[in-house]
Amino acid sequence: MAEKLTKQSNDYSRWYQEVVQRGDLADYAPVKGCMVIKPYGYALWENMQRELDRMFKETGHVNAYFPMLIPESFLAKEAEHVEGFSPELAVVTHAGGKKLEENYVIRPTSETIIWDTYKKWIQSHRDLPILVNQWANVVRWEMRTRLFLRTTEFLWQEGHTAHATADEAQEETLRMLEVYRCFSEDYMAVPVLTGVKTDREKFAGAVRTYCIEALMGDKKALQAGTSHNLGQNFAKAFDVTYLSSEDKREHVWATSWGVSTRLVGALVMAHGDDAGLVLPPRLAPHQMVMVPIYRSDEEREATMGACKKLEAELKAAGVRVKIDDRDHLRPGFKFAEWELKGVPLRVEVGPRDVASEQVVLAQRHSREKAPHPMGSLAADAPRILEEIQRSIFEKAKAFRAENSHRVDTWDDFLGTLNEKGGFLYAHWDGTTETEATIQEKTKATIRCIPLDDDVEDGACILTGKPSARRVVFARAY
């Protein structure tokens, strides 16, 4: 703990790993690509879950749980789906000491088992819509893993809905995209672009994939969430039909949408600095930590007494506060540790403060430190926390604005990508071939076709062919 973190500017990737591990978010597990999510990291995830779950329920969804093991044959029913996921499946071949008649795959996502189930649930238009979400773990055997960003097993939520009409499914897809956008911006304080994925980047089995894309501190993009319009692909693959009010048999229309523990990684890389994590107050496990400072037993009693009184007031005011009463550690050590862990507010209470009825209030994001009257701390803290929440969101937005560029020529594209990074708004001829060529040449991918971008005629940066709008390119995680 005595050692300094690697600076972001020296080695961003190493900085990230150190922050995640030393900040007590997660650690490596014995199996390749797997991680142990430690209590502090899990508390952060739980806070995310709580808000997301509330938002899902507010939009009419209910939770359910489907099994982790899926018969291998289910995956094969939807052609694109099986092609997309086969390479990364973990397969159970033996159980109970015997070789299985049919292999089971550990779910990489649950569309197939859910649509097999929905077939039984859906008979009539009166059974629709079905608006179900599940919180679960999934396994994808990725080549290259990184803590939180891409782990072999990860936690997520996956919503799976069934609708009577294409319009309803499309509405649902966009509704959940909007839920994700709100969550990311209002709770994580991470500004995101909303857009449509190109065919090359869309979910295996979807008609259309929408996404939220965030910009990380190293100017690389991160896909933070996806919402898929599945059309009738899974309904047809699993033969899920309903009788309409006109007594006609129709295939149902579907969506699925998900966000994962990757969001924890997004939070780390969107706000973190050379001192460690910077957590947004709305999600921070501890919004405030109090560090009592003392020498003698009398001073200890006095400062701890003041801390406890403040703690009661703050809790009553709805602040998630913790007193760091560890006796064997000195204050300076605690300051550094809580900064590493990104706690938004730190309160220092020493003998001098007790005497003058004040505390020292330190803000993590700005690293500012100033005295604050004890008497008004509890009343002021919620407002200060909200100001911090807004402030780090504004900072992230400004960072994204500085790192978003409009480029019109191939040279400009290459130069900007290599020298500046960030989001590049450029014209593209709309073909998968061009997209692939650009990726081969530059490692940049089309992150999305933004929803809110103005339509504008132009010429493709690579081929010069006509383009009706700009798309967003970036190097991505």
Next chain:
RNA sequence: CGGGGCGUAGCGCAGCUCGGUUAGCGCGCCUGCUUCGGGAGCAGGAGGUCGGAGGUUCGAAUCCUCUCGCCCCGACCA
């Protein structure tokens, strides 16, 4: 799967080229004293059989063979 690196104490490493007493160092841990408003100091102490298997040898962390695993970079992905 291709390229690179690494497995020696809880963590980070040295030792290995050129085999040789009880395998070192830093951090952390335990005890005590002094400290405590920005990552404490001193003293004492516990802890490893060197990833695994086999081989060479009087003798292997060190040499040889095989093997397992992890990390980093790339292609694949939430």
